Amino acid sequence: MSSQEKAPEGDLPETHGVDYDALEELLGDRVIRRESHLNAEGFVIRPDEVAGALDLLRNDAGFDHLSMVTAQDYEDRYESIYHLTKYDDRTQEVSVIVPTDLENPTSESAASVYKTAEWHEREAYDLVGIDYENHPDLRRILLPETWQGHPLSSDYDQDKPQVVTLEEHVNPVAESQEDPDSDTMFLNIGPHHPATHGVLHVKTVLDGEQVADVEPDIGYLHRCEEQMCQQGTYRHQIMPYPDRWDYSSAGLLNEWAYARVAEDLNDIEVPEYAQIIRTMSAELCRIAAHMLAVGTFCLDIYGDFTAIFMYAMRDREKTQNILEDLTGQRMMFNYFRLGGVVWDLPEPRDEFFEKIRDFMDDLPGTLEEYHDLITGNEIFQKRTIGTGVIDAETAKQYGCTGPVARASGIDYDLRRDDPYGYYDELDWDVVTEDGCDNFARLLVRMREVEESAKIIKQCVDLLEDWPEDERNIQSNVPRTLKPDADTEVYRAVEGAKGELGIYVRSDGTDKPGRFKIRSPCFNNLHSLEAMAEGEYVPDLVAALGSLDVILGEVDR
Amino acid sequence: MSNEPRDAITGSKEPQTKTREARIGTGGVDNRFNSKLREAFGSTPFILTKFDKFMNWVRGSSMFMLQFGIACCSIEMMHTYAVKHDLDRFGSGVPRASPRQADVMIVPGTIVSKFAPRMKRVYDQMPEPKFVVGMGSCTISGGPFQEGYNVIKGAEEVIPVDIHVPGCPPRPEALIYGVVKLQESIANGETSPVTVKPYELEQFGDLQRDELVEKLSEDIDEETLVMRYNWADSP
Numbered sequence: 018m019s020s021q022e023k024a025p026e027g028d029l030p031e032t033h034g035v036d037y038d039a040l041e042e043l044l045g046d047r048v049i050r051r052e053s054h055l056n057a058e059g060f061v062i063r064p065d066e067v068a069g070a071l072d073l074l075r076n077d078a079g080f081d082h083l084s085m086v087t088a089q090d091y092e093d094r095y096e097s098i099y100h101l102t103k104y105d106d107r108t109q110e111v112s113v114i115v116p117t118d119l120e121n122p123t124s125e126s127a128a129s130v131y132k133t134a135e136w137h138e139r140e141a142y143d144l145v146g147i148d149y150e151n152h153p154d155l156r157r158i159l160l161p162e163t164w165q166g167h168p169l170s171s172d173y174d175q176d177k178p179q180v181v182t183l184e185e186h187v188n189p190v191a192e193s194q195e196d197p198d199s200d201t202m203f204l205n206i207g208p209h210h211p212a213t214h215g216v217l218h219v220k221t222v223l224d225g226e227q228v229a230d231v232e233p234d235i236g237y238l239h240r241c242e243e244q245m246c247q248q249g250t251y252r253h254q255i256m257p258y259p260d261r262w263d264y265s266s267a268g269l270l271n272e273w274a275y276a277r278v279a280e281d282l283n284d285i286e287v288p289e290y291a292q293i294i295r296t297m298s299a300e301l302c303r304i305a306a307h308m309l310a311v312g313t314f315c316l317d318i319y320g321d322f323t324a325i326f327m328y329a330m331r332d333r334e335k336t337q338n339i340l341e342d343l344t345g346q347r348m349m350f351n352y353f354r355l356g357g358v359v360w361d362l363p364e365p366r367d368e369f370f371e372k373i374r375d376f377m378d379d380l381p382g383t384l385e386e387y388h389d390l391i392t393g394n395e396i397f398q399k400r401t402i403g404t405g406v407i408d409a410e411t412a413k414q415y416g417c418t419g420p421v422a423r424a425s426g427i428d429y430d431l432r433r434d435d436p437y438g439y440y441d442e443l444d445w446d447v448v449t450e451d452g453c454d455n456f457a458r459l460l461v462r463m464r465e466v467e468e469s470a471k472i473i474k475q476c477v478d479l480l481e482d483w484p485e486d487e488r489n490i491q492s493n494v495p496r497t498l499k500p501d502a503d504t505e506v507y508r509a510v511e512g513a514k515g516e517l518g519i520y521v522r523s524d525g526t527d528k529p530g531r532f533k534i535r536s537p538c539f540n541n542l543h544s545l546e547a548m549a550e551g552e553y554v555p556d557l558v559a560a561l562g563s564l565d566v567i568l569g570e571v572d573r
Numbered sequence: 574m575s576n577e578p579r580d581a582i583t584g585s586k587e588p589q590t591k592t593r594e595a596r597i598g599t600g601g602v603d604n605r606f607n608s609k610l611r612e613a614f615g616s617t618p619f620i621l622t623k624f625d626k627f628m629n630w631v632r633g634s635s636m637f638m639l640q641f642g643i644a645c646c647s648i649e650m651m652h653t654y655a656v657k658h659d660l661d662r663f664g665s666g667v668p669r670a671s672p673r674q675a676d677v678m679i680v681p682g683t684i685v686s687k688f689a690p691r692m693k694r695v696y697d698q699m700p701e702p703k704f705v706v707g708m709g710s711c712t713i714s715g716g717p718f719q720e721g722y723n724v725i726k727g728a729e730e731v732i733p734v735d736i737h738v739p740g741c742p743p744r745p746e747a748l749i750y751g752v753v754k755l756q757e758s759i760a761n762g763e764t765s766p767v768t769v770k771p772y773e774l775e776q777f778g779d780l781q782r783d784e785l786v787e788k789l790s791e792d793i794d795e796e797t798l799v800m801r802y803n804w805a806d807s808p
Binding site: 160161162163164165168173175176177178179180181182183184208209210211214215216236237238239240241242244245248257258261264265266309326327330331333334347348349568569 | 640641642643644645647648649651652655656657670672682683685686687688689690691692693694695717718720721722723724741742744774777780785786788789792793797798799800801802803804805
């Protein structure tokens with residue numbers, strides 16, 4: 018009901034049925050010792066045994082989802098944490114902690130076990146400076162190749178000058194770009210290109226019309242979100258930043274990710290009334306975000322500012338108006354507070370409910386219109402059905418979540434599987450499709466809009482009948498929050514694009530010691546290579562559009 | 574609907590005049606071009622103006638925008654182009670995908686170290702005369718991310734900016750106001766772009782040799798274009 022899962026007596030983490038002793042036995046003498054995080058037990062593993070240990074956990078214990086890799090440095094060591102969980106049961110979690118020494122921070126790569134570790138470890142190398150042995154391609158991922166130092170390690174000097182190059186990119190497949198006999202052609206898509214949804218650069222190698230090799234080059238919008246959050250105090254200074262991760266008006270969904278992790282860390286209860294407001298407003302955000310996804314996807318497919326884009330914008334305006342009435346902002350809401358929300362629904366409440374109801378009543382007709390224009394269109398079907406295919410197993414390897422995973426038939430939604438807010442009290446369904454292609458991903462989004470509408474309607478009914486003297490929007494939260502030193506927690510919510518998680522380690526002050534964001538777009542974008550290689554160029558663009566990446570969230 | 578032919582086919586052979594009559598009346602003289610202004614000119618429909626003034630007016634009245642999305646602000650920029658706000662009403666709502674066809678670049682978002690050289694290149698590709706609208710706080714100072722290790726402290730460190738629209742992000746109305754203000758100043762021949770200590774694209778070999786350049790000289794060719802950031806001097 019509330020997002021609070023209270024820790025049982027003695028501060029032991031809630032086990033959710035994971036038999037950690039059995040896991041310890043399974044891992045045998047690879048385990049140096051055990052640690053307790055608020056969300057799960059952690060096993061400390063020797064740095065040269067990482068792949069073996071993860072392989073056991075994946076194949077014998079069923080932890081098939083590497084949610085995130087966190088890297089950080091302490092005074093005496095570097096540490097990588099692999100946050101593992103299961104697609105079948107999100108509440109079962111385990112962390113694998115790999116310490117390495119300061120002089121020679123080298124540990125074994127997990128990329129051979131989980132494909133998704135490839136990018137996560139590149140990021141850890143880039144920002145913190147841990148070397149991963151046996152990694153297939155350990156390069157910087159967010160910062161330019163020529164960058165000096167690792168900015169999230171403690172000895173980094175931010176005032177040092179840096180030199181960044183503007184180079185032509187070299188065709189990785191052909192022997193030489195000038196070679197007239199070469200069969201392949203190198204094509205840069207982006208970073209300034211209408212189809213890349215922002216500043217993404219896709220290095221593409223073409224063999225005729227077909228894509229031989231594709232490599233997303235990200236980091237053109239890496240604006241140091243983790244550093245910003247580590248500099249802010251828990252109580253108020255961090256909350257504005259989540260709005261700017263996934264900026265497709267999905268702000269409240271992101272804020273919830275931070276609210277959830279900070280409330281768990283500080284043991285704050287959220288009143289039921291506030292949870293309903295949160296649920297309702299977050300789902301409005303999901304509608305706005307999915308509308309943008311649908312509109313821009315069609316922009317990619319049809320290639321111009323067509324009617325669908327304008328329709329989607331029109332409907333987004335409606336949601337943004339409602340959200341503006343509620344929060345005072347069109348996009349960067351900053352509406353959630355730890356322990357609740359900042360203010361109650363706007364007066365007169367009837368008018369506000371009426372406005373939401375009007376929108377909800379129009380929605381089925383609007384969606385019908387969309388289906389006429391999009392899914393019923395033969396050209397659209399030709400472009401999207403059977404293109405950009407990714408099967409469930411591959412999607413799991415890449416750590417795909419959200420609509421991308423659900424369109425490949427993976428029945429995984431944190432709102433149901435790891436309930437928070439008011440979702441488990443309401444009647445709604447998780448949408449899945451079996452198409453695995455671009456079309457299925459679009460369908461999932463459009464059907465999720467319907468489900469969100471269902472949730473909103475129920476919330477409005479509840480809020481309308483809520484007794485006036487019980488409208489408690491916020492619990493008592495101390496002015497300054499100082500969680501105990503070395504408390505570690507990883508929590509995720511279902512953002513617009515998938516599993517949006519945050520890891521926080523407290524260091525005894527009122528600011529986080531380490532703040533790591535698990536961005537769903539980052540993982541989803543990694544899977545582009547599986548979707549696009551071997552397909553035609555236009556299908557690459559379609560696949561990219563159907564992934565619905567928001568670069569602010571990819572690069573953070 | 575029946576399958577019978579329409580009246581227009583089977584009936585009278587006289588030309589259809591309904592539309593024409595609705596537009597120009599039954600008088601038969603099309604006065605669409607004879608506006609109030611035309612009347613004021615009377616029998617000598619000529620005006621005398623300076624060529625520069627005329628050109629400025631033309632320039633300000635029809636501007637092509639570069640379709641250029643960076644970050645959060647680009648979502649509000651899309652809303653500005655789309656229904657309801659419709660920037661095109663003011664003669665400046667035609668987004669062009671290629672910088673070669675654009676007059677105005679709206680910079681909608683945070684500029685980071687990796688993107689600044691690319692943005693400079695895109696700006697250089699635009700034909701003169703060109704104008705820049707800085708949208709949002711990030712293009713003014715780096716905005717909420719100013720303290721980031723990777724964030725350029727404002728668009729003016731890279732390219733000249735004509736108009737700043739503050740906000741995080743600015744509302745579409747604010748962006749429209751900014752663009753219209755830009756058009757106004759262009760029509761009056763007044764724009765004076767501002768650049769603060771610009772970071773230039775230069776060849777690596779031309780950089781002053783210091784510790785950092787020595788260290789990188791193995792990896793970077795002399796002729797490669799680079800941008801050097803002096804973070805310590807940033808505002």
